[in-house]
Amino acid sequence: MLLYALARPLAQTLAATNSSVTDLFDPTTGKCVNIDGCRTVSDIVYSCLSVVLICTWVAIHPNVPEVGKHSAVVLYDDFQLMIVALLAPELVIMWAMRQWFSAKKITEKYKKYGWGMPHAFLVLMGGFALYDGEKFCGYLWEGRDENDELHEKYWNQITKHHRTVREALGRPEVDVKEEGEKDEGQVDDQPTSDQTHLLPNSESQLPANSEDHGPEPSESCLLEYLIANGCITITEDEINDNLSHGDIISKSIAVVQTTWFLLQVIARAVEGIAITELEIVTVAFALLNFGTYFLWWNKPLRIRHPVRVYWRQNEWKEKSESTDESTDGQTGRGAIFKGISTLTNYIIGSDDEVDSALTLFFLVMFIPLFVVIWFFVACWTVLVGDPDTENRRAGSGHKVLFSTRLKGAPMRLSVSVFIIAGLFGAIHCIPWEFQFPTHTEKLLWRVSALTITTGPSAMVIMLMFVGLSGTSNWLEMILIVIAVLPSVLYVIGRIILIVLALTALRDLAPSAYQTVEWTTFIPHIG
Template identity: 30%
Template sequence: MIVLLAILAATCASPIVQTSPPLVSLDQVHQAPSCDDLHGCRSLWDIIRSCIITIFLCVWVSVHPNIPSPDESWPRVAIRRVGLMLATVFVPELMVAWALRQRLAAAKLARKHKGEGWTTTHGFFAIMGGFMEYDGNRPVRVLLSNQLESYSLTGNGDFPRIAKAEIEDRSKGDALSKTLVVLQTGWFVTQCIARGVQGLPVTELELVTVAFATLNFAMYLLWWDKPLSVSCGVRVYKKRQTEQPDEDVDGQVADPVGFWAALGDAVSKKLPAAIVRGPFTHGESDLHDKPWLVRVLMWPLSKVFYIFNEEIDNSMRVATFYSGAEVTDSERDDFSAAAAGLATALVFGAIHCTGWSFTFPSSAERTLWRVASISIMAIPALLTIVAFAGEALGCGILAPMIGFLTISLYILSRLVLLLLPFLSLRSLPPAAYHVVHWTPLIPHV
């Protein structure tokens, strides 16, 4: 709602004149009092529209979620997808680290089951919960990546065999659609680079969009072989121990829990209990043995991650951020994921820092932008140091408190970098409305 109000305020505060005087030359673009030519200018709405569409492609379409439970209601699936979108907006480093962990695990599964005709796509499909064990018509459990081989060796069932084309047919996106998204975001980045080459101003909103487009390239590269938005896995039937079918089992699938029923249960039962106990109980978090104040301060962030990672309905789906860690070298892959997250933070923050000398409506907004840009670069590295130091030295309450303060500062910095670009639209320099002239950029005689 805050973002929408900021967009509305910026739109109302910066009207575009509809008259059409002669187009100014590139040499005079910075001295022009306004940009009024319909063919050589763009409107404020053109800037907002292109940025919003590109950001949407980067934080919604490019995210490849795991497969939901077969009896899960659509509101819960939608809420989880929105949560992944918000995670991409606020903690893009974690999303890249998650994608890398899945990529490493999928590649290892493909090599391990190469004799079965498996590819990296098969590995991704297994990691995202694509193989569901059924007893008759009743789902029993999702088969994790490390359970597939033992499942056939113990005689419970046959090793799942499915063609790559069948998996891709379940995907909501193919190579062509992914290529179009990459081209769309690439074209946006190219336009911003061309504006810099010609000396035309790049707005803060466009700079933020370039940062998300760069993130989109990394995520698409790591998830290129992962099926997109698969809603139903492959049935793997459990071998019956007797020839007599179980009539109480066949044909019965658990009814999904309604959204409002689940919300009412959480408000009437779980919330009061959480307030009394601190919050946190055994199994929800490793913070249950921490002091009460630490649990209360860390609850907003830790509870969100617990909801996303909980295994519901007796392991009927993999956790939201499940990455198949049990099939990979955990220490080496943890280091690789941490390195990828830090690299993403540095690149993401460095792109924002390029707006250091941009024109802002006020000096306070310019200072906020600079501080926030440096913060999102430095805080992930600081958190990594604090985590290793806390584990090695046993700092007790000190490490969680430092972690809470730094995470709070990081979230605040991300909010600043999301709101300031929209607020700055109320006072753009006249040259920001000029479009790129491509003729000088194209090699010609």
Template identity: 30%
Template sequence: MLLPQLEGRSNPAIVAPTSISILETSSDNTCDDLNNCRTLWSIVWSCLATIFACTWVVIHPNIPPLHESWFGRHGRRIVTTIVAIIAPELVICWAAKQYLASMRLAQKYKDFGWTQTHAFFLIMGGFVIYQEEEPVQVVGMRHLRRATARHPENQPSSNPVMSRRLVTGRDYEVDLSMQRLEAPVARSFNKVLVWADTGRGEDATGPLETLTCPMPHITREEITDKSKGDGLSKALAILQTSWFILQCVARGIQRLQVTELELATCAFAVLNGVTYGLWWNKPQSVDYPVPIGRTTTAPSQYDEPMPRTVNGKLARDYRRDPFTLLEAMFTIAWGESFESSSGLFWPLLLLPLSPFLRMMRGTEVKAGDTYVGTYYGGSLDYDFEKAVVQLILVTSSTVFGAIHCIGWSFEFPSRLAQLLWRSCSLVITCFPLIEFGSWIAIPKRETVTQTAPDISTPWSLLGAVAMLVALLLYIAARVVLLVLAVTALISLPHGAYETVSWTYLIPHI
């Protein structure tokens, strides 16, 4: 009764008894030499271990909000992991932004003793300005400025350094007395940190309020000590992914069957190497930031508690008005007013796509934010950096899809499954080229908008619809490929259970 399984998938009509599990049926009597056979469970386990190493272990999240619940903190991590499984190339895009921004930041402040680890720590929300015991502002890249201290001799002063700006009819005072700063912040007073926000966007001139604090003095070792990742965890992740890729290559050399799940996992492993390289110097899973400018006796610069904001909008009581909850969800997802959209259909339909878009587009640090966004990647100030990120995104996406195209001639349980695999592989391979073409066309679209706004409006709408459809197709194709990779395990060909003969691959006389 199990003979057809030994011969491959030639007779899919014969099904194993229901009392025998898939793992037992597929792993028994499918290989002649027990010393050179593997079970279905070993295939699944190696794939799951590699996927776990490529997602949960490799992801270096930003610092979560202060006092966030356990559910909220791990919920963010789970959502990010799901996004990484569906679209791992977006994680590379996120990591590439942080890498380029950290390199520029480390180079700019190298005379302060900063390294790329310091820059990564700032980008992930590692420094928060405090007034007394209340956080008032997380330090973002655009908030970091070099300034000259009033005491170049670096001597403690009994008089506080005052920074006054008339804002909404009040004078804000910031106490920077050396005697009132907690160590290790007070070690480097002649190097200052200035935060300025105009309230009218980052490109406007003339700050409305200024917070001046000492440049944070923290060593690379102190930052690394906060990281949950160490050399052992990195070594295990690299070893697992390298071994898996080597095993898949060896099976191809010996012309042994590679399962669809192994092929999809191999694509994860290849992109994992790029992500790990970009985040090599970034601290992992840091829970709490370093307070900057915390004082013990000076009055708070805000007489009233700062209201929580949603991209600059005052939060409301969501429990009493469900509509405001939808408004806040849409604002967080898209960064614009909920009332500007027509009805509830599109906001609710597009809300599941917000993690993908936020990871690709990034977020900004606004006035009053006490933590950076989940997918904050820093600020890319140069067109060259933006072009590099786009090139990395397109290249990694194309490679990810091309690896799936290797399974073009694989054996599948049915002809329909084979056609779905081929078509979905083409979709995820061609989508980055469409995205890259739209990125190139943006300057031309802006030129047409300035010269002929009446003509440009339909084309802009058409381009937005095309990009939305392409994104939906891409996500659907990724989900279909994952489903096909799992369902193909029900009926594997004979060669899939044979192990690699490593002695044959070792050079010998």
């Protein structure tokens, strides 16, 4: 209905519109004579830009940065996400859908521990980090992956340690009931201050035959084991109030801002007032924004550091807060140089220390090339995922920026993304007969709109053949190359549409400067 309202001819209101435009503008100078009924190009740009910023910054909920990552690198990652959201917003909605689907599965599994969607999203974000004292061990993911270094290294140590602690304190095995209930008379497994001296504080203090004590834990992974044994006790309110940098008020304001913009565009279509190409591009962003907000409504926003989980029970005492990054006492220009060099090494994938400003200058010159390469790698990661890479790196601390931990997306998810991508492209076909400054620009718009409408379909069809049983390696590589071509054309088409939407502002129809007369929509007296 929205596409019909925006694209259909409005002949019945055209005469009224022409009359209104004549009253608003001086026929000789072309300037607006009624300031209350006109808007300027800067007004159009501001309203569109505010919605785009909401869609590409406020609505995006990035994963938790890696432990020890420099603040400059974190800011750069956020900038990368904005670029992806600007050039390929369908990928963001796909990322959100995959995370939402994974979070639903985790919530269903862990609801007996009183967990909700915020807990599940926090796991997917890399929000729980295992620590041994002040030593970072790795991230706690749901499930036990193949070649999972974290489980292989710490599973036996942690279970032996906890069995020894329970024996030293005379405590039975922890039995977590539905919604966190405990049996009557059961005491908390957390030791008191006067019992701390009884606890072993190193593996050397564990009995040699401690592996024979008690049955093998029934929990499926290290994350569940630590929850069941009281090492992870954070509540949903603590996540939303203490960790997340967004609340229901800020999210609601963003939704209201986006809704208000959509209402204005629809009202212009109903009144027969000209709509600019930039507003159509923004409408597409705004509609996808609603989907992103729905899927990530319960996801914590911009958490800087993961929740520390200490597996030795004598470390459950409160510890002093410590930062995950260090500036080595540097201030001023030294800190700035350190931040730039760290960011440069991160972008180009180098571990070498930058020791001179000249070397740093030449490295910075190559940053645009690496940014372009990163963009296509990020798009590929969201489209097909890389579960093997995620599994291999889950225990080492390296986190994929678009990690969803979803293995084998269901068909309905892929179909939904395909439909959303098609509708997003179709919205850009609305200005098919709009006024453009030149015929060449109109032709470029049409070709680009068709490209972004059909491009995702071509990519999906090609990727369906990748990885099929019986497909040879060389044929699979050819299919991957063919699948990359539509993605390149898609990005080029997106850039052309954005540029054309901005250049079209230099020659707008007179009614494009006219504001909506809301008195025709709102019932009133007089």
